[in-house]
Amino acid sequence: MIVRLPDLAAVEAFGARIAAKLGVGDVVALSGTLGAGKTTLSRAILHGLGYAGEVPSPTFTIIETYDSLDPPVVHADFYRLDDPSEIEELGLEDYREGAVLLAEWPDKAGGFANEPACLSITLEIMDEGRRAIVEGGADWLERMP
Ligand SMILES: Nc1ncnc2c1ncn2[C@@H]1O[C@H](COP(=O)(O)OP(=O)(O)OP(=O)(O)O)[C@@H](O)[C@H]1O
Numbered sequence: 001m002i003v004r005l006p007d008l009a010a011v012e013a014f015g016a017r018i019a020a021k022l023g024v025g026d027v028v029a030l031s032g033t034l035g036a037g038k039t040t041l042s043r044a045i046l047h048g049l050g051y052a053g054e055v056p057s058p059t060f061t062i063i064e065t066y067d068s069l070d071p072p073v074v075h076a077d078f079y080r081l082d083d084p085s086e087i088e089e090l091g092l093e094d095y096r097e098g099a100v101l102l103a104e105w106p107d108k109a110g111g112f113a114n115e116p117a118c119l120s121i122t123l124e125i126m127d128e129g130r131r132a133i134v135e136g137g138a139d140w141l142e143r144m145p
Pocket residue numbers: 005006007008011032033034035036037038039040041057059128129130
């Protein structure tokens with residue numbers, strides 16, 4: 001499925017649609033070049049879950065947590081990982097327990113597309129805004145519009 005995101009309002013609406021379908025154990029894997037809009041869409045998903053506070057880019061901290069949300073969210077940016085094995089040192093599995101994972105640069109962590117609960121979104125920069133290429137694992141097939 002391809003979703004056109006011509007402006008930030010469209011990103012907010014798309015984030016809200018995704019947020020409405022999220023459950024514990026899900027992964028939203030966000031790919032795309034620098035500046036493609038991965039953090040912006042992550043923010044929109046968090047807004048869709050009712051979060052009104054600041055959403056810092058996790059580029060430097062790698063992991064940011066939003067425990068007060070239902071479902072709780074772990075927002076990660078794996079860009080700075082040198083090797084996927086480093087996710088063990090980060091304790092990612094523990095963070096993911098009982099939460100949703102929003103993963104920027106998922107390939108740097110070895111990828112999540114093999115998980116049936118992974119929604120993979122690739123953002124591309126267009127003349128007007130962005131477009132999102134959306135692919136879902138088995139769990140997402142019935143949830144996708
Ligand atoms: N659909 C869109 N239309 C117009 N501008 C957008 C859209 N999505 C994101 N942007 C803008 O693109 C810029 C970069 O977005 P963002 O920081 O989310 O990218 P990123 O993929 O997370 O980058 P990085 O990999 O560097 O962390 C921001 O200024 C944001 O407002």
